[in-house]
Amino acid sequence: MRHAAPDCSVIAAAMIAALSLVWPSAPVRAADAGSNPSPQAKDWADLAKLPDWSGVWTPNVSDQDARIKSDPVPWNTQAAAQIQRLVAAEKAGTPKGLFINCLPESMPSWMLITHNALEFLFTPGRVTLLGESDGNRLRRIYTDGRAHPADPDPTFHGHSIGHWEGDTLVVDTVGVLPQTYIAVDEAVGLPNNGDLHVIERIHLAAPNVLHDDLEIIAPHVLTKPWHTTRIYFRQRSRKYDIVEGVCLQGSFSDGVDEAGNAVFVPAPQTEDGNLVPPGK
Amino acid sequence: MISTTYEGAHVKSLPTLRLAAVLSGVLLAGVPAFAHHSFAMFDFANTTKMPATVKEFRWTNPHVTLLVVSMPKPGEPEELWSLELTSPGNLTRLGWSRKSFATGDRVDLEFNPLRDGKHGGAFKKATIVATGQVLTSNLREAERPDLK
Numbered sequence: 001m002r003h004a005a006p007d008c009s010v011i012a013a014a015m016i017a018a019l020s021l022v023w024p025s026a027p028v029r030a031a032d033a034g035s036n037p038s039p040q041a042k043d044w045a046d047l048a049k050l051p052d053w054s055g056v057w058t059p060n061v062s063d064q065d066a067r068i069k070s071d072p073v074p075w076n077t078q079a080a081a082q083i084q085r086l087v088a089a090e091k092a093g094t095p096k097g098l099f100i101n102c103l104p105e106s107m108p109s110w111m112l113i114t115h116n117a118l119e120f121l122f123t124p125g126r127v128t129l130l131g132e133s134d135g136n137r138l139r140r141i142y143t144d145g146r147a148h149p150a151d152p153d154p155t156f157h158g159h160s161i162g163h164w165e166g167d168t169l170v171v172d173t174v175g176v177l178p179q180t181y182i183a184v185d186e187a188v189g190l191p192n193n194g195d196l197h198v199i200e201r202i203h204l205a206a207p208n209v210l211h212d213d214l215e216i217i218a219p220h221v222l223t224k225p226w227h228t229t230r231i232y233f234r235q236r237s238r239k240y241d242i243v244e245g246v247c248l249q250g251s252f253s254d255g256v257d258e259a260g261n262a263v264f265v266p267a268p269q270t271e272d273g274n275l276v277p278p279g280k
Numbered sequence: 281m282i283s284t285t286y287e288g289a290h291v292k293s294l295p296t297l298r299l300a301a302v303l304s305g306v307l308l309a310g311v312p313a314f315a316h317h318s319f320a321m322f323d324f325a326n327t328t329k330m331p332a333t334v335k336e337f338r339w340t341n342p343h344v345t346l347l348v349v350s351m352p353k354p355g356e357p358e359e360l361w362s363l364e365l366t367s368p369g370n371l372t373r374l375g376w377s378r379k380s381f382a383t384g385d386r387v388d389l390e391f392n393p394l395r396d397g398k399h400g401g402a403f404k405k406a407t408i409v410a411t412g413q414v415l416t417s418n419l420r421e422a423e424r425p426d427l428k
Contacts, residue, residue, distance in 0.1 A: 058373070062420050093395035095320040115419060116369055132369045133342065187320055208425030233425040235373070240427070243369040249341045 036125065036144070043124035051167040051203075053120040056240045057210055057232035061115055064230065068184045071228040079190050079221040086188045095187030102247035104134045106156040106180035107173055108198050108216050111230055113183050117242050118232070127162055127169060132245040141171050148174050156180060158196070168203040182218055182226075193220035208234035319364075322392045322402040332361065334385040339378035342367050346381060346403060348389065363391050363403040365417050374422060380415060381408070 075083055089095050099105055105114065116132035125144030131137050141162040152159045152175030159175040176196040183189025197217040205211040210232040217225045255265035332348035344365040349358050365371060368378070381387070386409040391401035406415045 058422070060423050062423055090320040093321050093323065116367060117373075132367070206425075233423065233427075235425065235427055237426075237428055239375075240373050243372060244341070245367060245369055246341045250338075250343055250345075 039124035047122045047124065050122055050164065053122070053204070053210065055208075055234040055236050056117045056119050056242055058117045058235055058240065059114055060231040060233065064113060065185075067228055071226070073182065073184060073226050074223045075190075076221060076223050082190055083188060090185075090187045097187050098181050098183055098189050099186060099247075102135075102251070104137050104156040104180075105183075107139075107158050107176050107196075108214060109181045109183040109189065110134065110137065110139070110157070111200070111212055111214065112228070113185055113189075116245060117235070117240065119242055127171075130242065132242045133247070135246050135248075136242075136244060141169070143169075148172070154178070158198070165201075168201050171198075171200040171202065173198040173200070178220075182216060182221065190221055192218045195219050205231075210234065319402055321394055321396070322364075323395045324392045324402070326393060327390050327404060328393045328401060330361070330389045330391075332387055332389055334381045334383055334387060335360065336383060337378070337381040339368050341369075344368055344371055344376075346406075348387065351386075359399055361399045361401065363389070363401050365403045366419060370419055371417060373427070374417060374419070376415065376417070381406075386410065 073083075086096070098109075104110070110131065110133075114131065114133050118129055118131045121128040121130065125142065127141040127143055129139040129141070131139075137157070139157050139160060141160040143162045143164070145163075146161060148159050148161060154175055154177045156177055158173045158177075160171050160173040162169050162171040164170070174197055176192065176198070178194035178196070179191050180196070181189040182192050195218070199215040199217075201213040203211055203213075212230045212232070214228050214230065215225050216222070216228075251267055252264035253267050255263050257263045330348075331351045333351065334346065335349050336345075336347040338345040338347070344367065346363045346365065348361050348363065350361060352358055371380075388407040388409060389403075390405040391403050394400045403417055407413070408415070
């Protein structure tokens with residue numbers, strides 16, 4: 001009597017399907033922990049229930065600047081002393097850039113200080129942020145219900161999982177390298193020094209205005225979680241389409257090798273990565 | 281020292297460029313490096329105005345650079361100046377392209393100079409003399425949605 005009792009997998013599938021009615025990003029099929037199920041038509045259809053975040057989003061840079069004062073970073077005593085020196089150097093016109101080595105701006109600075117555009121892609125079980133800066137870096141945010149790995153390999157952008165609360169995407173990020181900066185601009189910021197945890201609530205504040213409300217928990221440099229917001233404007237004009245952004249390109253000049261091939265020739269950089277002017 | 285690579289492939293003969301590559305260790309001294317950096321070394325409280333001729337327009341990430349030769353007063357030497365801008369992507373959104381300037385264009389420039397007095401600055405505005413076209417690059421003037 002193989003079919004006398006209900007199959008447990010049928011019950012599980014029904015429960016998950018019911019859940020998906022209230023939470024479009026929930027997994028619609030049972031899947032073992034080690035595999036990503038093939039999306040079905042319903043998975044793609046469920047994406048239409050999500051808010052429309054299409055288009056290209058440009059950052060409100062003036063607001064980034066203003067929040068240095070309005071949302072001060074709660075640096076601990078040791079960090080504050082270092083920040084004071086960095087601010088003084090910047091005011092004196094002798095900044096030491098944080099990102100001059102062209103390593104990724106990383107989390108959370110990628111969201112905090114970028115001057116470049118980004119876009120969102122919704123696919124079943126995932127939201128992907130595609131950026132223009134940092135060599136067109138991207139963030140993968142898993143919305144398929146998975147948890148963080150127990151001991152993730154530290155990376156520049158960490159491991160991000162998300163879920164939808166109404167029209168707000170709540171993103172939780174851990175597993176970020178301790179060297180990545182908590183920065184307020186390109187020359188003022190400090191490494192998070194480990195155990196970084198970032199919680200974001202991303203939502204439309206107006207039809208074409210997106211807010212990323214960030215809570216940044218960095219126990220080795222902050223006295224308490226830092227709450228701040230970053231604002232992005234939606235653009236639809238095609239001249240706003242995201243283009244290639246290769247950070248190291250400017251460190252090379254165009255050249256031709258001995259065989260006549262077009263090549264990049266390394267250009268010398270100053271110690272602090274600033275522009276080398278042609279002399280006085 | 282002025283690098284030959286400032287002049288670019290459009291104005292240099294192939295043999296000269298080959299020589300430049302072979303001797304890059306010497307000839308590239310002074311080529312600007314444009315890592316992703318702060319703009320705090322520029323004096324935004326002061327604006328310098330300068331008539332100049334475009335020598336090279338480097339449409340590269342993460343910062344575009346305009347290299348110009350000043351138009352000196354009689355008896356004074358020409359000077360090479362390097363003006364830095366935001367990224368190609370951001371400039372595209374402000375209406376620029378990699379062809380916004382051509383080598384040899386006469387321009388009236390406004391820029392925020394380097395604080396240390398060297399021949400560099402943060403680009404502010406250029407008027408192309410032949411056409412009257414004005415180019416600006418202030419991202420903060422384009423902070424609203426649905427820009428056309």
